[in-house]
Amino acid sequence: DAGVTQSPTHLIKTRGQHVTLRCSPISGHKSVSWYQQVLGQGPQFIFQYYEKEERGRGNFPDRFSARQFPNYSSELNVNALLLGDSALYLCASRHDRLAGGQGNEQFFGPGTRLTVL
Amino acid sequence: KQEVTQIPAALSVPEGENLVLNCSFTDSAIYNLQWFRQDPGKGLTSLLLIQSSQREQTSGRLNASLDKSSGRSTLYIAASQPGDSATYLCAVTMYSGGGADGLTFGKGTHLIIQP
Numbered sequence: 732d733a734g735v736t737q738s739p740t741h742l743i744k745t746r747g748q749h750v751t752l753r754c755s756p757i758s759g760h761k762s763v764s765w766y767q768q769v770l771g772q773g774p775q776f777i778f779q780y781y782e783k784e785e786r787g788r789g790n791f792p793d794r795f796s797a798r799q800f801p802n803y804s805s806e807l808n809v810n811a812l813l814l815g816d817s818a819l820y821l822c823a824s825r826h827d828r829l830a831g832g833q834g835n836e837q838f839f840g841p842g843t844r845l846t847v848l
Numbered sequence: 849k850q851e852v853t854q855i856p857a858a859l860s861v862p863e864g865e866n867l868v869l870n871c872s873f874t875d876s877a878i879y880n881l882q883w884f885r886q887d888p889g890k891g892l893t894s895l896l897l898i899q900s901s902q903r904e905q906t907s908g909r910l911n912a913s914l915d916k917s918s919g920r921s922t923l924y925i926a927a928s929q930p931g932d933s934a935t936y937l938c939a940v941t942m943y944s945g946g947g948a949d950g951l952t953f954g955k956g957t958h959l960i961i962q963p
Contacts, residue, residue: 738898774892838894
């Protein structure tokens with residue numbers, strides 16, 4: 732069974748541009764979350780989507796947006812890129828939002844490395 | 849606001865040693881705690897998940913404990929091997945009651961096992 736997949740693997744953009752990152756969850760998982768990880772830090776929560784609805788947002792500006800599609804895949808969009816947006820963007824999926832037991836375990840994809848010049 | 853701290857920030861030990869990584873969190877009202885491993889430039893691999901009602905979980909040479917009331921968790925690695933070298937991250941999920949339940953991470957412990 733395939734794990735969480737993300738595309739692209741690497742991306743180089745310039746300041747002011749827009750970027751779209753994509754994520755496909757593990758089959759059967761309905762919850763997708765996005766995280767930003769800058770070098771030397773732990774990941775920071777950006778968004779969580781469940782059943783195509785936004786269920787939570789971290790402390791990120793409105794330049795960051797996301798959506799989830801009927802097949803539970805997701806896109807993260809970042810507008811007006813800044814140098815500080817350079818980071819590893821991680822997507823995680825979970826079987827069911829706050830379901831009991833191991834259904835709460837989050838599984839991460841390999842990430843998209845974004846470099847803003 | 850939940851804050852997660854991991855000690856030590858870095859650790860280097862000879863192969864074969866048993867070791868303990870520490871994680872503390874400021875708000876004990878967590879739903880669960882998860883330990884991850886991250887290799888350089890890679891995504892996160894889930895190691896162990898402990899529900900708030902549990903005291904410990906074991907997987908192979910790994911054992912994680914949780915003391916929710918004191919806001920602490922430990923990850924015990926037995927008979928360490930060079931392949932265990934990685935950054936280990938601790939993360940908690942808050943009991944949101946319908947709100948956001950993203951993970952809050954520590955900064956990680958960078959572990960090097962010397963052959």
